[in-house]
Amino acid sequence: MEKYEKIRVVGRGAYGIVHLCQRLSDKKLFIIKQIPVEQMTKDERQAALNEVKVLSMLNHINIIEYYENFLEDKALMIVMEYAPGGTLLDYLQSRNGQLLDEEEILKFFAQMLLSLQHVHSKQILHRDLKTQNILLDKKKELVKIGDFGISKVLSSKSKAFTVVGTPCYISPELCEGKPYNQKSDIWALGCVLYELASLKRAFEATTLPALILKIMRGTFSPISDVYSVELRSLILSMLHLDPNKRPHINQIMAQPIVINALMYLHTDMGSVPCTRICRPLSNMPSSSRGRTAVKGGNSARGRSLIQALSTVFSWGGGVNTPIKLPLPSSETQVIQVSTGRTQKAAVTKNGRLFFWESSGVSSESIIPGAVDSGTNIPVYVPRYLEGQAAVTIHHVACGDLFNACLTDRGILMTYGSGANGCLGHGNYQDVAQAKIVEALLGYEVVQVSCGASHVLAVTNEHEVFSWGRGDNGELGLNNQESYPCPQEIPIAGEEMLPSHVYCGVDCSMIITQDGQLLACGNNRYNKLGLDVIDESGTSISTVEEQTVFTPVRSYPITNIKVKHVALGTSHSAILSEEGECYMLGTNQFGQLGCDDTLLPRQPYHITLFNDKIHTLACGDTFTVAALQDGEVYTWGKGSRGRLGRPDQQSNLPMKVNITGEEPFQVVCISCSHGNTLLATKRKY
Known part of the structure; x- marks a missing residue:
């Protein structure tokens, strides 16, 4: 606001x-x-x-x-x-019993017809047409239909069944509980036309049963004979008890008295257009808005004596060793972090979302938390998300130049670059402030994951939705199309209940409630485990790409209960509930954690840690793992600080020097491209 x-x-x-x-x-x-x-x-x-x-x-x-x-x-x-002229009901009541001229009635009615024709052309039923929902401009000449709260979009030219609407305007077929279609809106519009001609409702009664009886009989007071026979006949035809005998909206518009009124709209009234130029739903305000200093500042002076509840470290992108990122305050408890190509984000225990901005951010950047990728170590400043107000954020995920955040009530919001439709708003427009993904408002989303240019979300009822770029089948929709609006993913088998989703650059994975693993997208180097490999390690068949979610078929992944998945550009890591870690994909830069750079497509089991890995993440050509005792190891390509130490490459896991004032435990790791973000908490 x-x-x-x-x-x-x-x-x-x-x-x-x-x-x-x-x-x-x-x-x-x-x-x-x-x-x-x-x-x-x-x-x-x-x-x-x-x-x-x-x-x-x-x-x-x-x-x-x-x-x-x-x-x-x-x-x-x-x-x-905003329509400053009030409602049509207010206008009619202000007449104090003085009837309208027929010309004025038809002027209002013709505009209602044009609007209703547009509504019906979209296969939409208004279902609550009444004088309270018809608004006027300041001069009380231009009609505006509003209040589409109970409107219904028909998937085909079928009929609706739900009994809705204001009792005085509901049709006889609706009173009987019969299916209905656009002819019920014609009945309601006939009631409005009657009201224009008589200044009172066609059907009124002191009780609902009496009202329904009047509607079913079609009994109403006659219209004044000051009006033309054509107008009175039109009202009678629109209020015919048989919906099949009511005129279609095009038939009404073809009647001579209505044609004259329509001509008036396009000539004397000033050529009223039927459509207006579309404009973006969200304007792009300046990114400098609200960039005031965070309460408490970022200086360590005066806070050095207070030991922080959480610590967040970052490396990569030219930063060779872990640096400690400043937090909004020493009382900040970070429960989750996420990093994208250009942004770093964190969620606090009390439901606040903030980003780290650096001194290298362009003033025109539309993404809070966008960072400079130069060789100099940037100075980071934490900023809370603008416009969050009293909303409690539960989870954040970062993609390439866009972000998705999830409230504790399961409402998903996205913002940033709208390229590839990855914001899920049904278009490709950029959005500066977090905006609700409208298509998912009727669901309770429990987790979201962002890839480079696509998104997956899972609900509390185990439905999975995907949107964005789908060139490699990573959306799981059995095609390679891209979608700017969430699409529900078909999951084969009733026993498959998705609980977690993961997005890579060109692939996706799902963990089910019982620990099974499903995958789709690009399977180069068998990084998704979709090759059929038996217990002896023999490769029976290979898969290079899969456009639907398919169970992982490479042994021994087929025999473990999966707890966590990390997806890199050309490799992946799979963590079992027992702490076993299996690496898949290419080992060109040692990212699988072994010396053999020519590994076949079989999963590689890392035994160095005695199955004590707590969590892990994969970057483009490297891997990061945190053990249960808080130690952190990295391996793979080391250029530009990817490994958190000056080493250029390490095929075997090596410890990263992360210092803390007290013993700590790693809460969350996030990697994107060559960057790593790691959050810890104090051990009490």
């Missing part, structure tokens, strides 16, 4: 509060609907998502425009166009 100022509350409903707000940059007025999704059930969240989904599909001068949405104070904020 940094861009807006609340003026007053203009409405309250079952799902939230409606605010009139002013944009600070240009003083323009907007309506912001505040929906507290954090306290909602999955179904209620899906209903909130539905309004955003429907609004974003519509683009018409006579429909309230949707601008953007964002998460603020644990609520979904939907920014929409």
Whole structure:
């Protein structure tokens, strides 16, 4: 809400509060609907998502425009166009019983027809047309249909069944519980047209049963004979009890009195267009916004006597030995870290997300935490994520120039570069501030992983979604297409219940609830273990690429329960629940941890650590492992500080000198390309 100022509350409903707000940059007025999704059930969240989904599909001068949405104070904020003329109901009540001229009625009605035609052309049912949901401009000439909260998108030209809508405007077929389609919207529009001509509702009663009985009988007071026979006949046809005998919207628009009104819209009223130029849903504010000093500063003076609860180390990218990154305060407890090609991120125990910025950041950078890749050691400054407010962040994942963060209630937000559609917003636009992935709002996401240009997310009900670039089949969708919006991945076998997802540069892996491992994407050097290899080590068949998630088939991976996976560019590491570590892929730079650079495609078991590995990560040509006692080892290519020591290459694991004031335990490791980020905590 940094861009807006609340003026007053203009409405309250079952799902939230409606605010009139002013944009600070240009003083323009907007309506912001505040929906507290954090306290909602999955179904209620899906209903909130539905309004955003429907609004974003519509683009018409006579429909309230949707601008953007964002998460603020644990609520979904939907920014929409403001109609200063109030509702059509208010206007009719202000008439004090004085009937409208037929010309004015038709002027309003023609605009409603144009908007409803646009809605129906998108296979959408409004399902709640009424005078309270029809808004007017300041001059009370331009009609704007709004409130699509219970609208329904039809997957085909089938019919809907759910009983929804305002009782006075619901159709007879809906009263009977029969399936319905666009003809129910025609009935509701007929009720609105009747109201325009009579200043009262067509169907009213003191009780719901009496109201339904009136609707089922189709009984209503006759319309004043001051209006033309054509208008009265049109209302009667739209309120026909048989939906098959109600006119289609195109038939209504073809009637002479309506054609004249439409002509008026395009001539005397000023050529009202049917569509407007599309604009990005999110503007790109300056990255310098909000870059004030973090409370408490970053100087160690005055804090040196206070031992930090957490320590975060970084190396690579020209930094040859681990450097300690500054934290927002000595009380900061880091529970998870993630690094991308140009950014470093951390999540704290109290649910705050922050990034480290360096002195080499361009002022035009759109990614908080983007760092300089020069040879000089940069000076890092921690910055909290802008606009996080009261939202509790549970997990963060970094890709190439984009980030994904997950709240404790399972709401996923992404921002950064929209190239390849990896933000999941249905387009390829860049987003400067964290924005909700609307397609997943109806799900509770429990974990997310970002590759270089694709993303996987898993829900609490074991559904898996993927989006972004799919050149190598890494999306698991049985093709090599790219998708800018989350797609549910089909998982073969009801016993396969995905619990964790992992993304590499051109591949993906899934760990199931019972420790089985599935993989898809590029399998060069058998880095995914998709080759069929038997217990004797004999290679029966090789796989170079797989576009659907398939169980790993290389022994002994087939016989272990997998706990953790790390994916590099051309190698991977698999950690079992017992602490066994198996390396797969090429050993060209010693990244598998052995001297033999010409290893066949079989998994290599690292026995040096006596199966005491706590966690590990893979970079482009190197591997990092943390033991249960806190020791850290690296191996592989050592150029530009990849191994955390001056050595240029090490085929065998070697210890990294990580110093701490007290004994510590490694919490999390993240590698991307040639960089490593490692978080520790004090042992109590």
